[in-house]
Amino acid sequence: xxxxxxxxxxxxxxEVSVRRVQAGDLPQVIGLDTRVTxxxxxxxxxxxxxxxxxxxxxxRFFLVAENRVDRRVLGFIVGEIRAWEFGxxxxxxxxxxxxxxDIRLQNVGTALLDAIxxxxxxxxxxxxxxxxxxxxxxxxxxxxxxxxxAGPYLQLEKDLD
Amino acid sequence: MRLQISTRLAIFATLELTAREGIQxxxxxxxxxxxxxAHHLAKVMHVMCRAGLVRSVRGAGGGYQxxxxxxxxxxxxxxxxxxxxxxxxxxxxxxxxxxxxALREVLHEVDDMANATLGSITIATMRxxxxxxxxxxTRRAKAVRSA
Numbered sequence: 001x002x003x004x005x006x007x008x009x010x011x012x013x014x015e016v017s018v019r020r021v022q023a024g025d026l027p028q029v030i031g032l033d034t035r036v037t038x039x040x041x042x043x044x045x046x047x048x049x050x051x052x053x054x055x056x057x058x059x060r061f062f063l064v065a066e067n068r069v070d071r072r073v074l075g076f077i078v079g080e081i082r083a084w085e086f087g088x089x090x091x092x093x094x095x096x097x098x099x100x101x102d103i104r105l106q107n108v109g110t111a112l113l114d115a116i117x118x119x120x121x122x123x124x125x126x127x128x129x130x131x132x133x134x135x136x137x138x139x140x141x142x143x144x145x146x147x148x149x150a151g152p153y154l155q156l157e158k159d160l161d
Numbered sequence: 162m163r164l165q166i167s168t169r170l171a172i173f174a175t176l177e178l179t180a181r182e183g184i185q186x187x188x189x190x191x192x193x194x195x196x197x198x199a200h201h202l203a204k205v206m207h208v209m210c211r212a213g214l215v216r217s218v219r220g221a222g223g224g225y226q227x228x229x230x231x232x233x234x235x236x237x238x239x240x241x242x243x244x245x246x247x248x249x250x251x252x253x254x255x256x257x258x259x260x261x262x263a264l265r266e267v268l269h270e271v272d273d274m275a276n277a278t279l280g281s282i283t284i285a286t287m288r289x290x291x292x293x294x295x296x297x298x299t300r301r302a303k304a305v306r307s308a
Binding site: 140141144145150 | 232233235273274277278280281282283285286289293
C-alpha cells in the first residue's frame with residue numbers, strides 16, 4: 001500500500017496527520033517507546049520497521065502520527081492482518097500503540113486507531129483485535145472507549161518450570 | 162455475574178447524570194424513569210455522595226450532579242460501593258483441602274476477569290455503549306425491575 005493514510009486529531013496545538021512510517025522516523029519511534037515503557041529496544045524496533053515498514057505492505061501497517069508543523073512524531077501504531085491462527089478467519093491485529101504522554105487525551109490515539117482500522121477495512125477484513133494486560137489501565141480504558149469489547153478467545157498461559 | 166439492585170441503580174443514575182454536562186436531576190426524576198422509589202434511590206445517592214461521585218445541590222430545583230471524571234470513573238468504582246467484589250469463596254477457617262484450593266483458584270480467576278471487565282469500562286465508555294444500543298427508558302426500566 002503506497003498511499004499515506006490521513007486522519008486528523010483535534011489536538012489543541014495544530015493538525016495531526018497519520019502516515020506510513022519512514023526510516024527517518026525510527027529514532028523518534030524508539031525514543032517514544034523508550035520513554036513510555038522505560039525499556040530501550042532498539043534492535044526490536046529496527047526489526048519491526050524492516051518487517052512492517054518495508055515488507056508485505058498490503059497486510060502490514062506501521063503508521064505514525066506526526067505534527068504537521070514541526071514534523072514531530074506524536075505516536076505510532078503497528079498491526080497486521082493475520083489469518084487462520086487459532087481457527088480465526090482473517091482479521092486485523094494491533095500489537096503496538098503508543099502516544100506521547102504529554103499530548104494524551106487529545107485524540108491522537110483515536111486518529112491512529114481510525115487510520116489502521118481504515119487500512120484493515122480496505123484490505124478486506126471486518127474485525128480488529130488487540131490484547132491488553134488486565135492491569136494496564138490506560139490502554140485498557142482507551143481501547144474500551146473506542147468500542148472494543150472482549151472477544152471470543154481466552155488467552156491461556158503456564159509457567160514453564 | 163449478577164449485580165445488586167442498588168449497584169444497577171447507581172450505574173443508571175450515573176449514566177443519567179452524565180448524559181449532558183452539568184445536568185442536575187432529583188431522585189424523583191431518576192426514580193420515575195426506572196420505576197423505583199425515591200426513597201430507595203436516595204439511599205443509593207447518599208452512598209455515592211459519600212464516595213464523592215455525585216454531589217447534592219440544595220434549594221429550589223436542587224438535585225444531584227455527577228462530580229467525578231466520566232473518562233476515569235469506571236463501573237468498578239461504582240459497583241464496589243455496593244458489592245463485595247473480593248474472592249467469591251470465603252475462607253472457612255478449616256484447613257483447605259486440595260479440592261478447596263483448586264476450586265478457589267478457578268473462582269479467583271473468574272472474579273479477576275469480572276473485576277477487570279468492570280474496571281475497564283468508564284462511565285463515558287458506558288454512555289457510548291448506551292448510545293450504540295439506542296437504549297430507551299422503557300427497556301432500561303424493565304432491566305432494573307427484572308434484576
